[in-house]
Amino acid sequence: MIRSMTGFGASHREVDGSRFSVEIRSVNNKFLKTTVRLPDELSSLETELETKIGRRLNRGSVIVTVRWVEGGAAIAARIDTAAARASIEQLVNGMPESIRDRCTIDLATMLTVPGIVGGDDSEAAVGIAKPVLLELLDEACDRLIEMREREGAGLLGELDSFGTRMRERLETVSDRAPRVVELYRDRLHQRVESLLAEVGASLDQSDLVREVAIFAERSDIAEEITRLDGHLGQFFDLIGGEDGEPVGRTLDFLTQEMLREANTIASKSADSEITRSVVEVKGLIDRIKEQAANVE
Template sequence: MIRSMTGFGDAAGEIDGVHYALELRSLNNKYFKAVIRMPEQIAGLEAELESALRKSVHRGSFTMTIKMRMSDANAASRVNDEAILAYLDHLETIKSKIDDNNSVHIDLTQLLALPGVLQPAEDDETIMAKARGVLKDLLKDAIVKMNQMRVVEGESLAADLMKHRTFILERTEQVKQRASVVIEEYHDRLRSRVDQLMARAELSVGEGDLMKEVAVYADRSDISEEITRTIGHLDQLEQIIGRDDAEPVGRTLDFLAQELLREANTIASKSNDATISRAIVEVKSAIDRIKEQVQNVE
């Protein structure tokens, strides 16, 4: 079973009057990369959440977005009495020095904007302690949903990869059959050409000398090993796609695609036959499509 690296999952929950919402998106990447966006009050949980995510996935680019909304009672700020009294004492001292006619008035509402006067109902440590458990549970639920989507898309990828694999195998079998005919055709062409040249010169060439030339050509254009390795790679490709476990196979598939392309290039360089060349062009095109698809396989 192969899984795509593209997916989405979300989860939401509420505890102690605080509503949490978590969204998780994944895209393809050669390595693991996580970007986490969350409120500043709970930013200290970023490392824990990234570690939990890393244990559940293997590679890909992940974006986690966390939103937190408090109820009115929890969101209300607390007035720091000591801070505002300290400001008032200081202002009264200044007022007594510059205001003999009592023309200066102190607006208490303006004092609320001063640093340290308004404080959150709960400090960040308390908020993080409450959020830690619920966010980890929400992350688990979001990962489950994301992986379900990745499996569904992975099934489509597997079907497409198998289609290209079948096409390459068919063309490889055609090349294999054609390769055995090419040597015979070369022998016939060489015999005909030599006979024409020798007839003009009234000379003759022994069959042994002709067979040596054919043998050299056959050895130079032999592609049997490349065909055998290509079929072996295709068999391995089928086995990997048909696996039932959830182990990542994207890197292995990418390696096989590179090996298939290497064998195809070798066959193309060895063969001077137009039919084989056309078949290899089609094979290389199918391999390129496989390489594109496996970039999104985990």
């Protein structure tokens, strides 16, 4: 199954008044590169989240963004009531008596005052957040993979079209190749006979056969056609696979081998029709290579 490397997945949950959010974005990359963005108090989870991503994804530049907004029991357990009381008393005592009765204190704003909510308690924070975030990461990965598969279906259609057109051009080359030697023999025979007729000499057939044999050996492209056709068969096997294994890197290597064979065919053949077909084949290989850069 073909998967794209670009995608997005997110999952959110509220637990005991605290809001948790995990977002995953991925774009193209030759390898798997994971960046995890966490609140400072949860930084110890970075390695574990990266490892979990590595089990689900194989290729791409992946950015994981974790958000955690504490609330309810989580904040209540960490409020320093003595510090809060002292801050409120200081505010009230600092107000002019003429406006004291008309002023109100916003408790939500009070919680942002340094020292009101308990100090560094990252171990407790990790204990609360870890199980929730690991579940959300799995859910976000599921959605990311679903999006990758949807985009992969579009890539599959294009890759299949390029491969089919390449096979048609290769069949043209294969059908034309045997005729090239025959045409060369006929042209050579006519040319030599014309030249010899001017001087009153006759053509030695053995010389003609030897020259044609040398040309046939030098321009033989049967092996290259067979290898390129084999690569093309492997290409269709890869894009049609249902095992879910990543094929992007293999496709990239395979296109290099295809291009090598196409270049050899072009360099060996002096036939214009074969050359035109090979130029089209090379163009299709380049388009496959471009799309393979998007495949996981």
